[in-house]
Amino acid sequence: MLIQEVIDIIEEFAPLHLQAGFDNSGLTCGDARRELSSALLSLDVTEEVVREAIAVGANLIISHHPLLFHGIKRITPATYAERSVILAIKHDIALYAAHTNMDVVTRGVSGRMADKLDLLHREILHPEDGPDSPHGYGIMGELKNPVESRAFLLQLKERFRCPTLRHTLLHTPFVRRVALCGGAGASFLPDAIARGADLYISGDFKYHDFFLAENRVIIADIGHHESEQFTKDIFYELLTKKIPKFAVRFSEINTNPINYL
Numbered sequence: 001m002l003i004q005e006v007i008d009i010i011e012e013f014a015p016l017h018l019q020a021g022f023d024n025s026g027l028t029c030g031d032a033r034r035e036l037s038s039a040l041l042s043l044d045v046t047e048e049v050v051r052e053a054i055a056v057g058a059n060l061i062i063s064h065h066p067l068l069f070h071g072i073k074r075i076t077p078a079t080y081a082e083r084s085v086i087l088a089i090k091h092d093i094a095l096y097a098a099h100t101n102m103d104v105v106t107r108g109v110s111g112r113m114a115d116k117l118d119l120l121h122r123e124i125l126h127p128e129d130g131p132d133s134p135h136g137y138g139i140m141g142e143l144k145n146p147v148e149s150r151a152f153l154l155q156l157k158e159r160f161r162c163p164t165l166r167h168t169l170l171h172t173p174f175v176r177r178v179a180l181c182g183g184a185g186a187s188f189l190p191d192a193i194a195r196g197a198d199l200y201i202s203g204d205f206k207y208h209d210f211f212l213a214e215n216r217v218i219i220a221d222i223g224h225h226e227s228e229q230f231t232k233d234i235f236y237e238l239l240t241k242k243i244p245k246f247a248v249r250f251s252e253i254n255t256n257p258i259n260y261l
Contacts, residue, residue: 001035001036001243001246002032002033002034002035002036003030003031003032003033003034003035003036003059003060003094003096004032004033005036006036006039006060006062006096006239006243006246007027007032007096009238009239009242009243010062010096010098010235010238010239011098011101013105013107013234013238014098014101014102014104014105014108015101016101017101018100018101018104018105018128018135019099019100019101020100022069023066023069023099023100023101024066024068024069024070024097024099025066025097025098025099025100025101025102026066026096026097027094027095027096028066028067028068028095028096028097029067029068029085029088029089029093029094029095030059030060030088030089030092030093030094030095030096031094032094034059034092034094036059036060037057037058037059037060037247038056038057038058038059038060038247038248038249039058039060039061039062039239039246039247039248039249040052040053040056040058040060040061040062040248040249040250040251041061041062041063041232041235041236041248041249041250041251042061042062042063042232042250042251042253042255043063043064043065043225043228043229043231043232043255043256044063044064044065044067044255045061045063045065045067045084045095045097046080046084046253046255047080047083047084047087048253048255049061049063049084049251049253049255050084050087050088050091050093051087052251052252052253053088053091053093054087054091054093056249058093058249059091059092059093059094060093060094060095060096061088061093061094061095061096061251062096062097062098062235063095063096063097064097064098064099064102064109064228064231064232065097065099066097066099067081067084067085067095067097068081068085098235102231102234103137103182103183104128104135104136104137105135106122106124106134106135106139107234108182108231108234109182109183109227109228109230109231109234110125110137110138110139110180110181110182111139112182112230112231112233112234113139113160113180113182113201113227113230114139114141114180116159116160116230117141117143117156117159117178117180118143118144119139119141119142119143119178119180120141120142120143120144121141121142122139122140122141123139123140123141123195124136124137124138124139124140125137125138125139125140125179125180125181125188125191125192125195126138126181126188126191137181137185137188138179138180138181138182138185138188138191138192138202139179139180139181140177140178140179140192140195140197141177141178141179142176142177142178143175143176143178145176146174146175146176147174147175147176148173148174148175149170149172149173149174149175149198149199149218150170152175152199153165153167153170153220156201156220156222157222160222160226160227160229161226161229162222162223162226163260164223164260165220165221165222166205166210166219166220166221167218167219167220167221168210168213168215168217168218168219169215169218170218171215171218172198172218174198175198175199175218176198177195177196177197177198177199178197178198178199178200178201179191179192179195179197179199179200179201179217180200180201180202180227181200181201181202181227182202182203182227182228182231183202183203183204183224183227183228184202184203184204184224185200185202185203185204185227186202186204186205186206186209188200188202189209189212189213189217189219192217193213193216193217197217198217198218199217199218199219199220200217200218200219200220201220201222201227202220202221202222202227203221203222203223203224203225203226203227203228204221204224205219205221223256223258224258225255225256225258226256232250232251235248236248236250
């Protein structure tokens with residue numbers, strides 16, 4: 001099997017043309033015409049992840065976040081990204097990422113978050129290219145039954161394995177309508193408010209973003225990494241369903257750069 005065949009399966013689910021203009025999804029390093037040995041799944045690519053691929057004999061790393069976001073003029077050992085590229089090239093390891101194209105498909109990153117919370121009656125929170133677009137950022141849905149607000153936050157913390165969780169005032173006693181977006185979703189807070197969400201879940205909210213809730217919605221910041229951690233499961237299920245004997249494994253490296261005390 002060629003590396004390109006694996007890429008085709010992922011892009012059938014999350015077409016590359018759906019990625020945002022600022023993004024750099026796709027094959028960022030390596031030759032897709034090479035024969036595949038095995039693949040390693042990770043949220044991010046770091047030197048440690050590349051070394052892990054070397055150790056387990058994988059010649060393809062599939063990640064959610066691209067290692068290279070912006071153009072680079074030189075490849076030296078100056079940064080972790082450049083060192084990772086050097087290491088990958090030296091060991092003939094291809095790097096592939098499905099980022100914002102995986103964000104905007106309904107069964108992608110936010111869809112998997114919604115699965116974890118058993119949300120019903122789902123809609124796209126922020127449709128791309130008009131209200132009838134089949135693609136967009138975030139999910140709006142409902143819980144089967146209302147849940148007491150604090151109890152829901154504790155449940156959210158447990159299901160997403162959050163060391164900590166930041167939130168606004170619990171101004172409403174119960175939560176039923178839930179909006180969410182994987183990654184950095186603060187910019188879609190107005191959508192959550194306009195759609196009548198009781199609570200909005202995402203990551204990377206800044207201090208002043210919390211003021212914008214104004215007791216119209218509860219903001220729950222679970223962290224960027226925590227909100228996207230199950231993206232690896234999507235890759236795994238896609239590939240093993242299409243290729244039952246496919247040699248794929250999850251990275252055991254914790255790539256979250258944030259630590260909690």
